Amino acid sequence: MTRWVIELPVDASDRRIARLAALAIGLTLAEAAIPSPVPGIKPGLANIVILLVLWQYGWRAAAWVSVLRVLAGSLLLGTLFAPGFWLSAAGALASLVVLGVAQYLPRRWFGPVALSVLAAFAHLGGQLALAMGWLLPGAALLKLLPLFAAAALIFGAINGVVTAQLLAVDSPDKRQSRPCPTP
Amino acid sequence: MLLRAGDIGVLLAGGLAVAWSIWLAWGSERGETAIIRAGGQIVETAALNRTRQYSVSGPLGITRIDIEPGRARVAADPSPRQRCVKQGWLTQAGSAALCLPNQVSLEIRGQTAAYDTLGY
Numbered sequence: 001m002t003r004w005v006i007e008l009p010v011d012a013s014d015r016r017i018a019r020l021a022a023l024a025i026g027l028t029l030a031e032a033a034i035p036s037p038v039p040g041i042k043p044g045l046a047n048i049v050i051l052l053v054l055w056q057y058g059w060r061a062a063a064w065v066s067v068l069r070v071l072a073g074s075l076l077l078g079t080l081f082a083p084g085f086w087l088s089a090a091g092a093l094a095s096l097v098v099l100g101v102a103q104y105l106p107r108r109w110f111g112p113v114a115l116s117v118l119a120a121f122a123h124l125g126g127q128l129a130l131a132m133g134w135l136l137p138g139a140a141l142l143k144l145l146p147l148f149a150a151a152a153l154i155f156g157a158i159n160g161v162v163t164a165q166l167l168a169v170d171s172p173d174k175r176q177s178r179p180c181p182t183p
Numbered sequence: 184m185l186l187r188a189g190d191i192g193v194l195l196a197g198g199l200a201v202a203w204s205i206w207l208a209w210g211s212e213r214g215e216t217a218i219i220r221a222g223g224q225i226v227e228t229a230a231l232n233r234t235r236q237y238s239v240s241g242p243l244g245i246t247r248i249d250i251e252p253g254r255a256r257v258a259a260d261p262s263p264r265q266r267c268v269k270q271g272w273l274t275q276a277g278s279a280a281l282c283l284p285n286q287v288s289l290e291i292r293g294q295t296a297a298y299d300t301l302g303y
Contacts, residue, residue, distance in 0.1 A: 109189035149204040153197040164185045
């Protein structure tokens with residue numbers, strides 16, 4: 001009898017990606033509970049995790065976390081392969097492509113806020129391209145473009161500031177919050 | 184350091200993109216011609232290029248219409264509620280003032296007609 005064992009070696013980076021993807025999925029689920037006045041406008045909190053991963057572990061890890069988040073998030077929400085899933089995937093892929101280019105911007109001048117806003121607009125672009133090309137061709141989706149663009153700008157900036165704040169807290173030499181002095 | 188120089192640049196570019204999208208999606212065309220109808224029939228088609236006045240008669244009396252460069256209005260109308268007069272100056276293509284009791288209408292058109300037809 002032959003023993004057939006497929007060894008799947010799991011290293012620290014795999015565990016890290018799984019942990020961060022779980023975090024992103026958690027944020028996706030939490031966000032799905034927030035009602036939105038216009039369908040399609042969401043804060044995109046999971047992108048904070050993607051940006052953190054990109055900033056600290058590089059684009060490959062960020063792409064893994066993003067793809068896992070879209071797949072597992074929609075699986076948990078019950079929208080796998082539904083239109084919402086494809087919109088989500090198109091947005092995530094477009095922003096990954098843009099982040100893949102934008103990560104080479106000099107970090108001296110371009111911080112997480114720039115990457116976040118660029119990724120948010122890319123997300124919008126990817127979703128809109130899919131929606132207008134496939135889901136709602138010829139629809140008056142263009143009339144909502146200013147709302148979507150404003151949401152991308154505002155939420156992109158907020159997520160970027162949150163990411164920058166988390167990164168600043170994370171690096172011990174630039175710790176922003178100190179323990180309160182006891183009286 | 185939360186915001187770096189490039190971040191501010193990207194934010195400004197994003198603001199410009201939002202402004203451009205507003206112009207693209209919500210900006211409507213300036214009107215170019217005024218079409219005046221009485222009883223459903225076109226009585227006058229006037230380019231919005233110089234100041235003029237038209238008087239159109241309907242069942243209740245005379246409706247006076249002012250044309251000025253880029254805008255037009257119903258200046259006076261015998262209708263009891265004066266709705267078309269209160270609309271004031273019309274500038275955007277596709278807008279219209281209807282004086283229903285006197286059966287007079289003023290419609291602004293641009294280069295391209297926003298609608299094939301309007302039924303009242």
